[in-house]
Amino acid sequence: GENVEQHPSTLSVQEGDSAVIKCTYSDSASNYFPWYKQELGKGPQLIIDIRSNVGEKKDQRIAVTLNKTAKHFSLHITETQPEDSAVYFCAAPHRGSTLGRLYFGRGTQLTVWP
Amino acid sequence: DAGVTQSPTHLIKTRGQQVTLRCSPISGHKSVSWYQQVLGQGPQFIFQYYEKEERGRGNFPDRFSARQFPNYSSELNVNALLLGDSALYLCASSFDRGASHTQYFGPGTRLTVL
Numbered sequence: 001g002e003n004v005e006q007h008p009s010t011l012s013v014q015e016g017d018s019a020v021i022k023c024t025y026s027d028s029a030s031n032y033f034p035w036y037k038q039e040l041g042k043g044p045q046l047i048i049d050i051r052s053n054v055g056e057k058k059d060q061r062i063a064v065t066l067n068k069t070a071k072h073f074s075l076h077i078t079e080t081q082p083e084d085s086a087v088y089f090c091a092a093p094h095r096g097s098t099l100g101r102l103y104f105g106r107g108t109q110l111t112v113w114p
Numbered sequence: 115d116a117g118v119t120q121s122p123t124h125l126i127k128t129r130g131q132q133v134t135l136r137c138s139p140i141s142g143h144k145s146v147s148w149y150q151q152v153l154g155q156g157p158q159f160i161f162q163y164y165e166k167e168e169r170g171r172g173n174f175p176d177r178f179s180a181r182q183f184p185n186y187s188s189e190l191n192v193n194a195l196l197l198g199d200s201a202l203y204l205c206a207s208s209f210d211r212g213a214s215h216t217q218y219f220g221p222g223t224r225l226t227v228l
Binding site: 004006045046091094101102103 | 118147156157158159162170206208211216218219220221
C-alpha cells in the first residue's frame with residue numbers, strides 16, 4: 001500500500017515566523033493530497049488540499065506545494081499565530097482512487113510560541 | 115450545516131466486551147469511512163461504506179465490522195475487545211467514494227478498554 005512519511009515530528013516556531021512540514025509518498029498514481037489539522041480532543045479538520053494537476057495552492061496564510069517527480073508535498077504556514085498550534089497530518093490516497101482510503105503520515109506537533 | 119456527528123464521545127469497556135459506535139455523515143454525503151487513531155499516530159483506515167455496501171477494508175481483524183443504513187448513517191462494531199483496541203475512532207464522510215473526494219471527519223469516539 002501507500003507509504004506516507006512526514007517530517008519533522010515536532011516543530012517549534014516563534015509567533016510570526018513561518019513553518020514548513022514535508023511529506024513524501026510512494027505511489028506515483030496518487031493524485032490527491034489533503035492536509036489536516038487536529039487540535040487536542042478533536043477530530044482532524046481539513047485545512048487545504050491539492051490535486052496533481054497543479055503545483056501550488058494558497059489559502060490566506062496557508063499554502064501547499066506538490067512535486068510529483070520527487071513525490072513529495074509540503075505545507076507552508078506564514079505569519080504563524082499561537083492558535084496554529086496543533087498536530088498536522090498529511091495524507092495520500094490508496095492506489096486506485098476509486099476507494100476512499102487515505103494513508104496518513106505520523107503527524108507533526110506544531111507549537112507556536114507567543 | 116451540521117458536520118459529521120459521532121456518538122458516544124467517550125466509552126469505557128473491559129476486555130472481552132463488545133462495543134457499537136455510531137456516525138451520521140454530512141447531509142448529502144453517501145460515503146462513510148472509519149479510521150482508528152492510536153495516541154501519537156495518524157489515523158488508520160478500517161472500512162469504507164458507500165451506498166450501504168462495504169467498498170474497502172483495512173488490515174483489521176474480523177472482530178471489526180460495520181454497516182451503513184438507508185439514511186447513510188453508519189455503525190462500527192468491535193467484538194471481543196482487547197486492550198490494544200483503545201483508541202480514538204473517527205468517522206469521515208464524503209460525497210462520493212473516490213479518494214479524491216474530500217473527507218470530513220467527525221470529533222471521534224474515545225474508546226478505553228480496561
